[in-house]
Amino acid sequence: MKKRSTIFAASWRELKALVRASVEVLTERCKDVRVDLEDRTQILKLSAELNRMRRRASNTPTGSSDPRYDFGADQWREIDVAEQWMAVLQTNRLRRQAVRLRIPFPADEELFRRMEWDDDEDESEYLTEQGFQVARERIRAECQYRRTVAAFWLSVVTGLIGALIGLVSVLGR
Template identity: 30%
Template sequence: MISYLRFRFELHKLEKASQKLHQEFKATEESYQGQNDNGHLSFLGQDLQELDRWIEYRKSDFYRGEANKYLIPMPEKSEQGVYTSFDFGDENGAVTYLTSKGIYSLRKLIREEKKSKREAIGFYFTIFTGLIGSIIGLVSVLAK
């Protein structure tokens, strides 16, 4: 639960930064109005694209952690359209992360695993509740 809240908080911060960059891009685009921007707009556009890719990478990283937690295998890298690569220009080089299609398929598997765990817990909880009720009934009958 804490990892999910941490993920949502980080995603919120990244989305906020993305909105701010979008607004800056629009304001800069309107200020040039057809004049030569000397590459300023393409620089902002590249920053915006890099931030969007970083958001997708963070989502992919979170779901990779969830899959590891529930012992779910990651989709095969040979599957078409499940992974994509991007170089953020840091010392790590190009990183591979899940596309929307890959995240969707992984989320589906995670949901199924969580559901099966909930059902197992519910099964044992009902048995335990029934046993407690039987014991209470037996004690009340024997106490008379």
């Protein structure tokens, strides 16, 4: 009788350790999802602000002396900085996806630019259009590969279940 209780206790400890590890993984994944959602909302807000600024710039009549239509170099600089900041957020989001999928993130210097801050000494790097294209292609290829593998195993399992059901129905008669 003592042997059963020690086996049960050992399996109970293993189960608790497995549950703890699963909870830690889920907690980490929830943090990633939360950060991803925060970045998405920042990107959407920034995109809306950029659209408003661009509309204002495109509606500016040339040669107008009205101060409401004065769109100078400072405003264009704000648009440029906002576009760079949006690229930094999108780069960080793609980098997290690449890490999660365990694929290499583009590291070529020609695929990156540096953010030009006046007041920050460690300037953020962001992907160029070509860099975004390379990163997205790699992520899409990995996701497609994983879907293909999952579909293969799903069809194998479905076939086996169908064969077992057929075997049981034949043997059951």
